[in-house]
Amino acid sequence: MWSALPNAVYPTFRSGGTSCGMYQIGGSIAAGFGFPSGNTVAQVLPGFDQCGGDTVSWLTTQRSRGALELAPGQSVNVRVTVDASQLTAPGKYAALPVKLHATAPRSWGEVKGTVTSAATAGSAAKPLPGATVQLCAARDAASGTCTHPRYTVTTDAHGGYSLWLPGRGESLAVVASGAGYAAQSKEVVIRRGGVFDVDFSLATA
Numbered sequence: 001m002w003s004a005l006p007n008a009v010y011p012t013f014r015s016g017g018t019s020c021g022m023y024q025i026g027g028s029i030a031a032g033f034g035f036p037s038g039n040t041v042a043q044v045l046p047g048f049d050q051c052g053g054d055t056v057s058w059l060t061t062q063r064s065r066g067a068l069e070l071a072p073g074q075s076v077n078v079r080v081t082v083d084a085s086q087l088t089a090p091g092k093y094a095a096l097p098v099k100l101h102a103t104a105p106r107s108w109g110e111v112k113g114t115v116t117s118a119a120t121a122g123s124a125a126k127p128l129p130g131a132t133v134q135l136c137a138a139r140d141a142a143s144g145t146c147t148h149p150r151y152t153v154t155t156d157a158h159g160g161y162s163l164w165l166p167g168r169g170e171s172l173a174v175v176a177s178g179a180g181y182a183a184q185s186k187e188v189v190i191r192r193g194g195v196f197d198v199d200f201s202l203a204t205a
Contacts, residue, residue, distance in 0.1 A: 056095040058086040089164050109167035109194040111135065115159045115176045118203045125201060127159025131178035133200075135163065135188075146175045167192030176200035 062079040082100045087093070090104040104110070115133065119125040133153050136146035150172065155161045167190050177183040181202035188196050 058083050058093060058100060059095050089162065104164050107167055107192045108164050109190045109192060109196065110162060110164050111174065111188060111190065111196045111198055112160070112162040113197050113199040115155050115161065115178070115200045115202065117181065118201045127155075127157075128178050128181070128202065129155055129157045129159055131155040131159065131161075131176055131181075131200075131202070133161045133163075134175045134177075135165070136173045136175055146173065165190060167194060174198045176202060178202060181205055 060081050060083070062081065084100065084102040087102050090102045093100040093102070113133075115128045115131040116125045117123075117128055131154070133155065134146040134149045135151040137148040137150055151163055151165065153161045153163050169189060169191055171187060171189045173185050174188050175183055175185045182205045184200050184202055186198050186200070188198055190196070
């Protein structure tokens, strides 16, 4: 089944598939098609960051010998171990016939939301895939940019993001930005067990 892919966030200078996933490297092309100028970016298509043969970090197998060669009708037992400490976020994970459901520690909290473009007289608001969301200990009040980032995530194909982190009652600035859009900042206090919705509507720069 074919499905539509999200539009590129930045103009592409070079793209390739030598590593796992679909990547774009570079920025806008200068006059005369010389070295790219303006934005200098490296981005991966949201949701397409793994190859089919990737090693699953949370799943390991243990057996007393190397590669298995089985005759028709023959079977062998292989011990499979799952390790939730290898995950970056709670959720449901699957690899082959193995499924893993991980829950976050009770002392953690989740910051999540959606980044969209601001509606104008000529266009409706739309999700911004590939936008950058940073949680910062400090930011520049004039530009709204993050000066001391603690965590950085990228929005998915629907403009959504989610980040789990320890709920220490710490106040952090959440800064959203995207190519061609003015950065926007909001404050959040991460408390244990909480879910904090922080949405952004970015105006064009």
